[in-house]
Amino acid sequence: MPTTAPNGFCKRIIPCLDVDSHGRTVKGIQFQGLRDIGDPVEMAIAYEAQGADELVFLDISASFEGRKTLVELVKKVAKELRIPFTVGGGISSLPQVLDLLNAGADKVSINSSAVRNPKLIEEIATHCGSQCCVLAIDAKYHGIRNEKPSWDVLVKGGREVTGLDALDWATQAVNLGAGEILLTSWDKDGTGSGFDCHLTSTLSQALNVPVIASGGASGVESFTEVFTQGKADAALAATIFHDGIWQVSTLKHALHKEGIIVRL
Amino acid sequence: MPNYKQVDVIDYGGGNVGSLLRSLERLNIPYQLFAGDTTENPFPTGTNPIILPGVGAFEALMQALHTRGHVTVLKQLVQNQKVPFLGVCVGLQVLFEGSEEASDSCEGLGFLKGKVVKFTQGKVPQIGWNYVNAKQAGWQEGFVYYVNSYYAVPEDPSAVLFESVYEGTAFCGAVAKENITAFQFHPEKSGEFGQALIAHWWERVNEQ
Numbered sequence: 334m335p336t337t338a339p340n341g342f343c344k345r346i347i348p349c350l351d352v353d354s355h356g357r358t359v360k361g362i363q364f365q366g367l368r369d370i371g372d373p374v375e376m377a378i379a380y381e382a383q384g385a386d387e388l389v390f391l392d393i394s395a396s397f398e399g400r401k402t403l404v405e406l407v408k409k410v411a412k413e414l415r416i417p418f419t420v421g422g423g424i425s426s427l428p429q430v431l432d433l434l435n436a437g438a439d440k441v442s443i444n445s446s447a448v449r450n451p452k453l454i455e456e457i458a459t460h461c462g463s464q465c466c467v468l469a470i471d472a473k474y475h476g477i478r479n480e481k482p483s484w485d486v487l488v489k490g491g492r493e494v495t496g497l498d499a500l501d502w503a504t505q506a507v508n509l510g511a512g513e514i515l516l517t518s519w520d521k522d523g524t525g526s527g528f529d530c531h532l533t534s535t536l537s538q539a540l541n542v543p544v545i546a547s548g549g550a551s552g553v554e555s556f557t558e559v560f561t562q563g564k565a566d567a568a569l570a571a572t573i574f575h576d577g578i579w580q581v582s583t584l585k586h587a588l589h590k591e592g593i594i595v596r597l
Numbered sequence: 598m599p600n601y602k603q604v605d606v607i608d609y610g611g612g613n614v615g616s617l618l619r620s621l622e623r624l625n626i627p628y629q630l631f632a633g634d635t636t637e638n639p640f641p642t643g644t645n646p647i648i649l650p651g652v653g654a655f656e657a658l659m660q661a662l663h664t665r666g667h668v669t670v671l672k673q674l675v676q677n678q679k680v681p682f683l684g685v686c687v688g689l690q691v692l693f694e695g696s697e698e699a700s701d702s703c704e705g706l707g708f709l710k711g712k713v714v715k716f717t718q719g720k721v722p723q724i725g726w727n728y729v730n731a732k733q734a735g736w737q738e739g740f741v742y743y744v745n746s747y748y749a750v751p752e753d754p755s756a757v758l759f760e761s762v763y764e765g766t767a768f769c770g771a772v773a774k775e776n777i778t779a780f781q782f783h784p785e786k787s788g789e790f791g792q793a794l795i796a797h798w799w800e801r802v803n804e805q
Contacts, residue, residue: 340728340740341727341728341761341762341763342719342723342725342726342727342761342762342763342764343725343726343727343728343740345725345726381788386725386726411615411616411619412619415620415623415785415786415787415788415789415791415792416742416786416787416788417742417783417786435615437615437616437619439616439786462652462653463722464722464724464744512722512724513724540720541720541721542720542724543720543724543725566720566724566725567725596726596740597740
């Protein structure tokens, strides 16, 4: 295989699928609500074939019915998929985590529930290992706080400001046992104007766990930037992949040309 | 030339073996679980190759193997009778004599000489895809999925099957010596290449 970059430890590309209470992949369309864009199992298989390094499934219904649908979906995905996948959305207790891991998920992602109850991180790490425990943080720029740039932690889908500083919260979570941080910029999410490299590098350089950058994905340069300046270990995107703007494989070949180590 | 009908998977009641079993199903390799002396049909008998999956900590895995009575049986079958064996992740690490992760009093199976040490560079654990360079003939190279803070340092360098580099540290990604093969990474999570590695091991044990 001819290579311009060395083969070594890779930056990961992670497509994200939002799943509704009917177990379908959906996409939010401005002023129109949600649109069904396909079967998550079929999409997962297609993304693996394209070279996705990992997948994230987010249950956006967070309802009792949706939860049962999700466990069934995880079983189907686990049967087909040969790459790791994370499941998140509305997870608030250890039994829910165990249900999802037993169904075949490799990791779970927790967000608002961990802010309410940080002990949940510790419980998951103790029972299942840190490698299963992804802490999702939704962050929005606050301004200068204590003479440093600071980002607020948002919960409830971005509707509520917690008063927590994103770096402080991530540091506490890692000490409690979080194994990875899924970091979404609410300043960038949905803009297609590139990832928030400042936010990402601030957390990634301070923490000894991988940071997955999310929000703002657009072209190759946005990924190159977040991996170099942003020091991200992985990058997550939805729209650019779902809309077919980028095939994962095309994106990875382009990154490879830029000298970013990716799995080809 | 043996023509094995199935693999015998060691079940020690911890760790998620589901994904490995699904890999075997996809490859049409029949398997049977052996849960140790808590069950009616506790141990492999040596008629089939053995797989030891491993998730979690070195010491926890050794304790679970002792509790279920697997250690004596594995020593008899794998070390003495040279039954073909595949270890995965911590299932590789426990083949060695000890680990920095475990207390000094916790001995590994000791089928291979050497120790298990912790990464001192970069983010720990290593989580993600890395390239394996083949150090023995007959194996393909490619990308595999790792989740590990520790790696084995075999005393016999010729036991190294694959080598990877993490943050400047070259480390042992797999070992192969006589009847023993073991992967530090997760072949069951390593896409098509990972599946091919399990298939290749199965072909080799059937050819030997």
